[in-house]
Amino acid sequence: MRDILKTNVSRRAVLGAGVAGASLLAMPAVLRAQDKSLKVGVYGGYFKDSFDKNIFAEFTKQTGIAVESVAEPTGEAWLVQLEQAAKAGLAPADVSMMSQVAMLKGQSTELWAPLDTAKIPNASNLIDHFVNKYPDGRVAGIGAVAWYITLVTNTDVFKEAPTSWTALWDPANADKLGLLALVSNSFLLEVTAKTHFGGTNALDTEEGLLKAFEKLAEVKPNVRLWYRDEAQFEQSLKSGEIPMGQYYHDVTGLAAKDGQPVRSTFPKEGGIMDSGCWALSRASQKVEEAHTFINYMSQPAIQALLSRKVGTAPTVKRDLLDLTAEEFAAVSSDIDPIIPRYDLYTSKADWLNQKWTEMIAG
Amino acid sequence: MRREAPQKFTDYGPLFFPAGMLIVFFVVPFATMIAVSFFRRDPSGFYTPDFVFDNYARFLSLFFGKVLGFSLFLAVTVAICCVVLAVPFTYLLSRAKRRTQVLWLVALLSILSLSEVIIGFAWSTLFSRTAGITNLLVMLDIMNEAVALNPSFGAVLTAMTYQALPYTVLVLYPALVRLDPTLTEAARTLGASPIKSFFTVVVPALRNTIVATLIMVFIFALGSYLLPQILGRPQHWTLSVLITDQAIYQSNMPFAAAMAVFLVLVTLGLVALTVIAGRKGEAA
Numbered sequence: 001m002r003d004i005l006k007t008n009v010s011r012r013a014v015l016g017a018g019v020a021g022a023s024l025l026a027m028p029a030v031l032r033a034q035d036k037s038l039k040v041g042v043y044g045g046y047f048k049d050s051f052d053k054n055i056f057a058e059f060t061k062q063t064g065i066a067v068e069s070v071a072e073p074t075g076e077a078w079l080v081q082l083e084q085a086a087k088a089g090l091a092p093a094d095v096s097m098m099s100q101v102a103m104l105k106g107q108s109t110e111l112w113a114p115l116d117t118a119k120i121p122n123a124s125n126l127i128d129h130f131v132n133k134y135p136d137g138r139v140a141g142i143g144a145v146a147w148y149i150t151l152v153t154n155t156d157v158f159k160e161a162p163t164s165w166t167a168l169w170d171p172a173n174a175d176k177l178g179l180l181a182l183v184s185n186s187f188l189l190e191v192t193a194k195t196h197f198g199g200t201n202a203l204d205t206e207e208g209l210l211k212a213f214e215k216l217a218e219v220k221p222n223v224r225l226w227y228r229d230e231a232q233f234e235q236s237l238k239s240g241e242i243p244m245g246q247y248y249h250d251v252t253g254l255a256a257k258d259g260q261p262v263r264s265t266f267p268k269e270g271g272i273m274d275s276g277c278w279a280l281s282r283a284s285q286k287v288e289e290a291h292t293f294i295n296y297m298s299q300p301a302i303q304a305l306l307s308r309k310v311g312t313a314p315t316v317k318r319d320l321l322d323l324t325a326e327e328f329a330a331v332s333s334d335i336d337p338i339i340p341r342y343d344l345y346t347s348k349a350d351w352l353n354q355k356w357t358e359m360i361a362g
Numbered sequence: 363m364r365r366e367a368p369q370k371f372t373d374y375g376p377l378f379f380p381a382g383m384l385i386v387f388f389v390v391p392f393a394t395m396i397a398v399s400f401f402r403r404d405p406s407g408f409y410t411p412d413f414v415f416d417n418y419a420r421f422l423s424l425f426f427g428k429v430l431g432f433s434l435f436l437a438v439t440v441a442i443c444c445v446v447l448a449v450p451f452t453y454l455l456s457r458a459k460r461r462t463q464v465l466w467l468v469a470l471l472s473i474l475s476l477s478e479v480i481i482g483f484a485w486s487t488l489f490s491r492t493a494g495i496t497n498l499l500v501m502l503d504i505m506n507e508a509v510a511l512n513p514s515f516g517a518v519l520t521a522m523t524y525q526a527l528p529y530t531v532l533v534l535y536p537a538l539v540r541l542d543p544t545l546t547e548a549a550r551t552l553g554a555s556p557i558k559s560f561f562t563v564v565v566p567a568l569r570n571t572i573v574a575t576l577i578m579v580f581i582f583a584l585g586s587y588l589l590p591q592i593l594g595r596p597q598h599w600t601l602s603v604l605i606t607d608q609a610i611y612q613s614n615m616p617f618a619a620a621m622a623v624f625l626v627l628v629t630l631g632l633v634a635l636t637v638i639a640g641r642k643g644e645a646a
Contacts, residue, residue, distance in 0.1 A: 080610065080615075083408060226596055241510065361425075362425060
């Protein structure tokens with residue numbers, strides 16, 4: 001039944017059959033599912049496929065709310081689309097998984113409908129910093145999943161795993177690296193600060209930032225590819241064309257499980273921990289359904305399921321989870337993570353972007 | 363048949379539909395973009411309606427000047443490469459058998475069905491060290507070791523020329539087919555070699571077509587933003603790449619709009635110069 005509901009054509013076919021009286025029994029189910037539905041935006045590709053397969057189907061079974069998943073692009077493209085649509089009173093997705101920078105930017109235009117935590121009892125399971133709040137305390141978003149960006153290598157080319165982010169600066173790795181192309185998604189300034197200047201606090205001042213830029217510029221001769229598109233780097237990493245770089249821990253782990261010659265390493269300075277929030281567009285009419293959905297997603301059992309099936313790091317407290325030490329290590333690490341300075345990407349966004357572009361393209 | 367000038371208002375009727383489409387899908391979006399380019403940027407969010415020159419001021423820097431210069435240089439180079447390849451090719455094609463012509467044109471048209479993404483990834487594989495064409499050269503003992511040919515300027519240029527070549531041929535083809543064959547025959551009778559008659563008769567006869575084609579490919583190439591990203595190093599990123607970065611990743615619509623308006627103005631200016639230079643050349 002759920003499969004039939006997935007596409008418009010089949011739904012129409014089912015309705016047609018119902019009207020014809022051929023399947024009177026199916027009708028109420030179809031109508032109910034159409035009554036209660038929710039459009040959920042998740043990153044397209046692997047993420048969306050995993051959510052469709054492992055999470056959304058079960059959610060619909062338990063709550064009767066049909067989920068229509070929408071593939072959203074990473075970066076801020078989706079934020080721009082949501083914002084433009086909300087101005088016209090439309091919501092391309094009711095609930096979307098949004099990055100932290102996008103959450104802050106959306107806050108400034110009141111894009112996110114405030115969430116009522118009384119309707120999301122499971123929100124108390126979350127680690128505090130995964131609850132995204134407006135400056136006045138209203139809840140803008142609830143942590144959906146967390147993920148790490150780590151140091152990845154091709155095992156055919158690098159027999160020994162690197163242990164530190166300093167490998168990026170090693171002259172032996174000339175023209176071997178693939179790094180993310182944008183200041184606001186690579187978080188390399190934070191990596192530089194933590195590796196060479198004692199911590200991300202070094203980025204508090206403009207002088208500190210300039211020093212980090214200067215240090216980071218030394219990496220340039222080692223970089224073969226500054227990528228915006230993940231597929232581009234992943235392919236090159238697997239083939240050994242570009243044997244080292246920064247990449248997502250979860251996806252790399254899955255590729256390794258598939259037998260690809262890749263590995264993900266948590267450097268001793270820590271992996272970069274980024275996360276996504278569930279946020280509700282102010283243009284959405286499905287407020288009730290959205291709260292039900294976010295509450296469902298915040299259960300420890302679902303977070304554990306995500307860790308096992310999708311490879312994301314959980315946003316709920318460790319002691320509530322039934323993950324074994326091994327399962328936890330596959331998605332996360334006890335090494336203190338590098339937490340990105342999201343505040344910089346809203347307060348100094350243009351300055352950082354300008355310096356960054358001049359650094360890599362200049 | 364004598365063409366009569368329209369007499370009544372309704373005689374203009376057939377124009378309403380295209381004019382309406384042009385207004386809705388070109389004039390309105392372009393006007394919106396110009397308007398947005400003067401809006402005030404809110405770094406933490408989007409933009410507010412205003413009338414400021416900040417976005418243009420930010421653009422006027424050595425850095426963006428260099429990027430603009432490179433973008434124009436790349437587009438001109440692609441246009442010249444395409445025309446240099448396509449004029450002799452299309453000339454020979456227009457003299458070939460009907461069946462050969464159809465086969466070539468179908469093959470060229472099929473390239474147009476490929477998306478920029480596919481073209482980019484295909485060339486990046488062809489230029490790679492692990493699976494690229496240099497492996498063939500190693501197998502043939504021409505090279506000692508497979509090397510990576512991308513990212514590089516050559517890779518960007520090759521892929522962009524590949525992408526624009528079908529358009530070039532399709533634009534040149536009708537003009538070359540219509541070219542009077544007696545012109546070259548006359549040249550040959552008077553003793554010119556085929557190559558000499560091509561350069562002294564065919565090329566000058568097609569002067570206007572060639573200039574028009576150059577301009578078309580130039581503008582087409584100027585908009586390219588995926589191929590420089592996939593096949594080039596950051597110094598090969600065009601202005602279109604930076605516009606995309608601002609619009610999509612930084613959600614800085616005013617600055618992106620200002621850059622786009624600037625690019626359009628520079629393009630129109632260059633095209634106007636070419637046309638004026640062409641007229642002067644004809645008058646002389």
